[in-house]
Amino acid sequence: MIAVRALLFDTFGTVVDWRGGLISRLDEWGRSRGIAADWPKIVDAWRMAYPSSLRRVRTGERDWAVLDVLQRESLLKLALELGITQLDDPAVDEMVRMWHELPAWPDSVAGLHRLRTRYVIAPLSNGHVALLVRMAKTVGLPWDAIFGADVFRHYKPDPETYLGAAGLLGCQPHEVMLVASHPSDLDAAAKCGLRTCYVSRPLEYGAGRVIEATPEPRRFDLMVAGLDELASALAC
Numbered sequence: 001m002i003a004v005r006a007l008l009f010d011t012f013g014t015v016v017d018w019r020g021g022l023i024s025r026l027d028e029w030g031r032s033r034g035i036a037a038d039w040p041k042i043v044d045a046w047r048m049a050y051p052s053s054l055r056r057v058r059t060g061e062r063d064w065a066v067l068d069v070l071q072r073e074s075l076l077k078l079a080l081e082l083g084i085t086q087l088d089d090p091a092v093d094e095m096v097r098m099w100h101e102l103p104a105w106p107d108s109v110a111g112l113h114r115l116r117t118r119y120v121i122a123p124l125s126n127g128h129v130a131l132l133v134r135m136a137k138t139v140g141l142p143w144d145a146i147f148g149a150d151v152f153r154h155y156k157p158d159p160e161t162y163l164g165a166a167g168l169l170g171c172q173p174h175e176v177m178l179v180a181s182h183p184s185d186l187d188a189a190a191k192c193g194l195r196t197c198y199v200s201r202p203l204e205y206g207a208g209r210v211i212e213a214t215p216e217p218r219r220f221d222l223m224v225a226g227l228d229e230l231a232s233a234l235a236c
Contacts, residue, residue, distance in 0.1 A: 010180035049074035111227025157188030
């Protein structure tokens with residue numbers, strides 16, 4: 001068995017279904033306000049703006065800002081590009097806050113409860129602490145601690161995030177495993193000395209839509225189809 005003391009979890013896509021959750025919420029929200037839009041297209045474009053927003057902060061092109069601020073800036077630019085004129089400031093704020101209340105994947109909550117019986121578990125997310133606390137309360141994520149990017153004032157894949165979380169847990173990097181559905185996130189964690197677990201989430205970006213290719217076998221310490229399978233692999 002892999003000897004680690006703590007498990008850190010990427011959140012968006014790994015633990016919660018950002019795409020399905022946002023589309024469902026926006027569809028209902030838009031109907032109640034008489035706003036007609038291609039919500040899947042908007043959600044996909046909004047998510048694709050995410051890496052460049054983080055990159056601007058990580059490279060120093062933009063001052064530090066929490067994810068809500070970056071998501072708001074991306075949404076305003078996107079609305080302008082798509083000609084969506086019905087979004088006033090309160091509406092934009094409501095849409096940004098939808099990222100705080102995303103639904104968990106079906107295996108997430110039960111799997112985390114099992115894993116928590118043996119390990120310290122915590123998110124290591126590019127979301128901020130307030131967002132992650134609200135998300136945990138909304139869907140019942142049983143975290144022992146919460147690490148948002150604002151704790152370190154760095155976004156993944158900066159080493160300060162992975163090493164900072166391990167240090168705050170009183171662990172050496174090799175005593176911590178990052179669990180994520182994104183190979184690039186796991187590769188960055190591995191370079192910092194963390195153990196790694198890839199979780200397959202084939203519907204994250206929509207059926208048949210691939211953003212990061214499925215990693216080859218044995219690229220990471222563990223490769224599982226869900227958090228329940230991870231709990232079984234770690235004898236929880």
